[in-house]
Amino acid sequence: MTTILLALVIGAAFGAVLDRVGASNPSFIGAMLNLTNLNLAKSILLAIGVGSVLMFGGQMLGLVDVGHMSVKAAYAGVFLGGLLLGAGWALSGFCPGTGVVAAASGRRDALFFIAGGLLGAAAYMVTYPAWKSSGLLDAVAGGKVTLGAVPGAKYDGLTALPGDILGLFLGLGFVALAFALPERLNGAPAHAQPAE
Numbered sequence: 001m002t003t004i005l006l007a008l009v010i011g012a013a014f015g016a017v018l019d020r021v022g023a024s025n026p027s028f029i030g031a032m033l034n035l036t037n038l039n040l041a042k043s044i045l046l047a048i049g050v051g052s053v054l055m056f057g058g059q060m061l062g063l064v065d066v067g068h069m070s071v072k073a074a075y076a077g078v079f080l081g082g083l084l085l086g087a088g089w090a091l092s093g094f095c096p097g098t099g100v101v102a103a104a105s106g107r108r109d110a111l112f113f114i115a116g117g118l119l120g121a122a123a124y125m126v127t128y129p130a131w132k133s134s135g136l137l138d139a140v141a142g143g144k145v146t147l148g149a150v151p152g153a154k155y156d157g158l159t160a161l162p163g164d165i166l167g168l169f170l171g172l173g174f175v176a177l178a179f180a181l182p183e184r185l186n187g188a189p190a191h192a193q194p195a196e
Contacts, residue, residue, distance in 0.1 A: 015101040024102035024110075026093020033090050035186035045178035052171025056164045059150065066152040073143040077136035 021043045022028035031037035058064030072078070089095045094102060094113045102110035124131070131137055142156055148166040149157030157163055 018101045019105050023098045029093040036184050038181050042178045045174045049171045049174030056167035060164050071144045071155050074140045075137050
């Protein structure tokens with residue numbers, strides 16, 4: 001029960017942060033994708049970078065148990081799904097997480113997005129045998145692998161580089177990029193509309 005309560009508290013806090021930085025506002029997403037306001041992209045890069053530094057730095061210091069690290073399998077369908085997710089994100093202004101946050105903050109259009117996502121998930125479940133037999137769900141590059149081998153982890157590395165150090169440097173790179181990016185790369189700044 002404590003785990004569920006902790007998950008709810010962390011999820012609510014994460015949702016509040018997403019809403020605060022504008023990730024639940026399709027206008028902010030559009031401005032980010034057309035490069036007229038990169039503040040949201042900078043927030044995303046900073047969050048990924050800080051999370052990576054804390055996770056891999058914590059592993060190196062023995063504060064984070066490597067056994068908790070979970071790696072999803074790589075297969076061709078993941079890349080196809082990623083392209084579909086990106087296209088849907090660009091068209092709707094929501095991804096699954098931000099759609100739920102937008103609905104919780106009162107955006108009625110997000111309810112249609114959530115309904116469409118549930119319908120798409122149901123369609124995938126019904127057609128799963130066809131996807132499985134197509135080969136799109138077969139493992140690529142060994143399936144559950146990481147860029148570098150993390151000491152004590154159960155996953156193989158694609159390279160001989162130490163994964164924890166690679167993760168730390170990639171995280172620092174994301175943080176540096178978040179601070180180095182200008183506010184916009186294209187045209188005049190777009191002023192996003194407030195959430196409905």
